Amino acid sequence: MASLRTLCWDGFHERALVLYFPGPASYTGEDVVEFQVHGNPLLVRRLLGHLGTLGVRLAEPGEFTRRALLNGKQGLLEAEALRDLVAAETDTQIRLAQSRAGVEPDWITEARRVLAPWMARAEAAVDYGEDEGILLELKDLSEAIGPLSRRFHVEQTRARAARRLQDGIRLALVGRPNAGKSTLFNALAGEDRAIVTEVPGTTRDVLEVRCEWRGLPLRLFDTAGLRNTEDPVERLGVARVGPVLEAADLVLHLVPAGEETSELSAATLAPFQGKVLEVNTFADLNSSPGLPVAANLGDLDALEGALIERLLGGLAPEACLGALATDRQIELLAELVLQLDLLLGLEPGGPPELPASILQGAWGLLARLTGEDRADTALAALFSGFCLGK
Ligand SMILES: Nc1nc2c(ncn2[C@@H]2O[C@H](COP(=O)(O)OP(=O)(O)OP(=O)(O)O)[C@@H](O)[C@H]2O)c(=O)[nH]1
Ligand SMILES: [Mg+2]
Structure with missing residues (x-):
């Protein structure tokens, strides 16, 4: 009213x-x-x-949502989705957060449906097994748990990718002068942010832009071209490349097609090998066996595929809709995967106490995941992350 x-x-x-x-x-x-x-x-x-x-x-941070949760108006997963929705900065991040709000993931519902009767059977085998001849058939249990375990693994991949997207991806562009870094930077950003000229050593400062490119939330960093130079300003620029590499999730090393990597570039990138992706620029002029990029023509399809492969485990952003995405959720999912793997690895003929306790453990993890376990300390941590009055 x-x-x-x-x-x-x-x-x-x-x-x-x-x-x-x-x-x-x-x-x-x-x-x-x-x-x-x-x-x-x-x-x-x-x-x-x-x-x-x-x-x-005044309400404490997250107090409205906390009350909604305690009064059964909202689930924990939804509260977390809401927190991410408030923090979202790009279209993909908004879509991901919205896709997690409102409905419980179907695989959680399915997990409960599968686990509940097996928990009852395992309990019965523990309580009455010997007297009443109630046995827990591990083979049947494995058959029921197998598809669930596979689904958990899929959800794990989706969750890791969704987390990456929700966080945004720090992408650094490095390479020798005139390798085409600023041209690619502008193409990805969708605007003319960096100066592009034929003069080697054009970029000196680190440039940063936040954007969403083909559904990928990016924080892009353009850097000074790597070379030994007497120019004092350019030297300062080159010295700034290291910290950018340090902080990046992924480093794109731009090497013009048909060229060898310079010694300086190789030495600079050596400590970061695990997160370097080499791309061959000027692919419109020379063919290359590597990853071709012709940013001046906007030909970036191969790069898109490589980024999705490398950062999202091959999942396109829209394939991450509805996936879990917070550290808390991902940790619990990892524990769930472990519990099911334990169950699947059990040798037949053992006492039913072990599968019974693993099933109980998995059930408890599901309850913590959805927030039905109110004693979980994660609740307090969640609400402290909200801003005042949400
Ligand atoms: N044909 C072609 N030209 C390109 C390509 N990428 C960049 N260029 C041209 O190459 C020159 C240098 O490009 P920049 O993007 O300024 O290179 P940079 O790596 O940022 O250079 P520094 O800032 O000096 O380190 C410009 O004239 C661009 O138009 C490409 O893929 N193909
Ligand atoms: Mg440049």
Whole structure:
């Protein structure tokens, strides 16, 4: 219910929109009232000050969502999705966060459906096994768990990729002067941010741009061309390349097609080999056996494929919709995978206590994942990550 009211206190007369959300249909499930007043910070402070005298206090970070969770209005996975939605900076990040809000992932529902009867069977085998002849058939258990385990592995790959996308990818462009770094930087950014000339040594400062390129949220870094030079300004530029390499998720090493890598480039990149991807620029002029890029023509399809392979395990961004994406979720999923692997590795003929306890463990992990386990310390950590009043 919304109404335009005049709020009167301490000699102020504020015409405000007052919105009343009666529980349990409100966001938190409790009665909520919202004042929409004029956007003057002093006025807002005065109103809050007055409300304080009436016993009202400011919400703690994440308190609304916490209450929604405790009142059963929202699940933990949804609360985490909401946090990522608020923090999202690109279209893909918004889509990913939205895809996780609202519905419980189908594989979690399926996991519960599969595990529940087996937990009951294992318990019965532990409690009555010897007397009543109730045995736990490991072969049948493995047959039931196998597809679940495979699905968990798929979800693990999807979750790692989704996490990468949600975080954004720090991509550094390096190479010798005139290798085409700034041209590629501009092409990926979709705007003319860096100066491009035929003069080697054009770029000196580190340039940074945030963008989304073909669904990939990127933080791009253009750098000075690597060469030994007497020019003092250019030397400073080259000295700045190291820290950029250090912080990057992936380093694109630009080598014009048909050329050898320079000694300086090889030495500079040696400590970062694990995260270097070599691309051959000027692919329009020379053919190359490597990864061809012709940024001046916008021919970047091979690069797109290589980035998806390298950073997302071969999954396109849209294939990550609905995947888990936070560290907490990914850790729990990894533990779940481990538990199922343990179950699948059990030798027949052992006591039922072991599979029973592993099944219990997996069940507990699912409860922690979805937030049904309220004692989980992860809850407190989550809400401390929210900004005030969400
Ligand atoms: N034909 C062709 N020309 C290119 C390509 N990439 C860059 N160029 C040209 O090569 C020259 C140098 O390009 P830049 O992008 O400035 O090179 P850079 O690596 O940033 O050079 P520095 O800033 O000096 O280190 C420019 O004239 C570009 O137009 C390419 O893939 N094909
Ligand atoms: Mg440049």
